[in-house]
Amino acid sequence: MPMTITEKILAKAARKKSVTPGENIWLNVDTLMTHDVCGPPTIQIWKDEFGEKARIWDKNKLVIFPDHYIYTSDKHAIRNVDILRKFASDYNLPNYYDVGTARYKGVCHIALAEEGFNRPGTVLIGTDSHTCTAGAFGLFATGVGNTDAAFVLGTGKIWEKVPESMQFIFDGNMPDYLTAKDLILHVLGEITTDGATYRAMEFSGQAIQSLNVDERMTLTNMAVEAGGMNGIIAADAVIEDYLKGKTQQPYEILQSDPDARYHSKYRFDVEKLEPVVAKPHSPDNRDTVRKVQGTPLTRAYIGSCTGGKLTDFIHAAKILKGRRVVIPTFVVPASTSIARKLKSETYEGQRLIDILTDSGCVLAPSSCAACLGGPADTIGRSIDNDVVISTTNRNFPGRMGSKNAGIFLASPLTVAASALKGAITDPREFLQ
């Protein structure tokens, strides 16, 4: 029976020859990821529900990254990291990346990739909606809550309804003024925030193949913004190159069959697209940058699992080099590894870190930071009636802190160009 890549991975994880959309199946989980916000309640549920029988199904498959509320004096947030630390110590967990040590990584979705946990053909479950990011490696990755995660922690299993797949094909060569963020915001504008609910979003085409790993992750990262169960891109040589030296574990590269069945198919020519934003207060509230050009802003933000990767800072540096921002502009590398690369990587002979700080950006240490608001003392958190332009993933009311703030989501090129003008600006103005 012809199957999509998502169906093939799910069939494999359910030890079945084939699966059909709508079917409920139990999956064997390859990797379970959690963090400081959802880890402690997950552990508590696991202890309460399994009682004396509570045991971790496979320590090597459990990965814990404190990342959400790290640089804060909030006593409850600090306690949550303490709970993770004690749990990791009590059970001698190999994959715990503690705050305040050289092992600290930063945002979980990027750290999973860097540490080699994103293996093609596997099933990765995480207590975070953006777990779908890992689908960029041709694996099934989806977010769940604490109870489901506690169940996986004790059994290694989870039930899922096999999703129908939607296909998004991007043809053409990526223009220099466009990034993966523009592509996914474009898709969101087309299908809206519930356009992919309970479905798989499969991305393919010439333009996708030309994207590096960072950019692919931007695309799959926001599948959940359309309600998608998972986002997925079949692995190829780009992924295999990235994985070299990162994992000793087996993986399997799977492809959708040419005659696989899809719920729907969308086709875009990237050469005909232009920079876009998502206006307040929804990621599907798409408009072209051109049409909202000149909208006054009070701050800019470049960070998060969506927009705080090395490629995002290279994009920003292209625009910011030799220029000055005129509004507070926060730069938050998603991971400590990216933070180090800002110091070692250069653009046109200048270190990225120097380009960013010379232009007036405020650099913050790696964590989820203000992407989701966070405790009151979180750097970059929006206040009062802020109008923010951000490379992050959500612009719901109150998302970055203040309930009265408005957030525009955009590519790092557009955010950087807008930071220079203090108003929404088309990056093409600076790319000539």
Added chain:
Amino acid sequence: MQKIIEGKAYVLGDNVDTDQIIPAEHLVYSLSDPEESKKYGRYALSGVPEEKAGLPTGHIPFISGENDRSDFQIIIGGSNFGCGSSREHAPYALQKAGVQVVVAESYARIFYRNAVDGGFIVPLETEVVLKEKIKSGDPLSIDLDSLTLKNQNTGQSYSLLPPGDVLPIIEAGGIFEYARKSGMI
């Protein structure tokens, strides 16, 4: 499981995301400590913009003052209820505030799973655009056997959709109870 649920309606719009249900700054409290966990009830739905809080008029606080229990026990939502983050704290917060049932036109997947698998609230669906027919504060009665919702003020009844495959988990009260009953764990 209780078959008849009665309570006052609290009406919300489309795309009520989990940041509105429980803003991220509150996700730090213990969910198991009996006293501290009351804060989830206290701050439930505190992220909803005031003009959309309690339709059709808006500006109706879900929680009054410093209470941790709401006067409203049934949430009427629109489409894509619970979109956004995976925080299980969202259906938990609604439960802590005293909500038993949410009736919406559709749900985001993770919120729905969390509501069912954690056994916090019963998420029901309807094809009727209830937010146009019910006002916040209306006394409602939901019959889970006949899958009907009655507005006691108007006497009007509306049909709800059957929960389908997840019914055994809802009836068991969550995924752990379901797994124990079926001998999985």
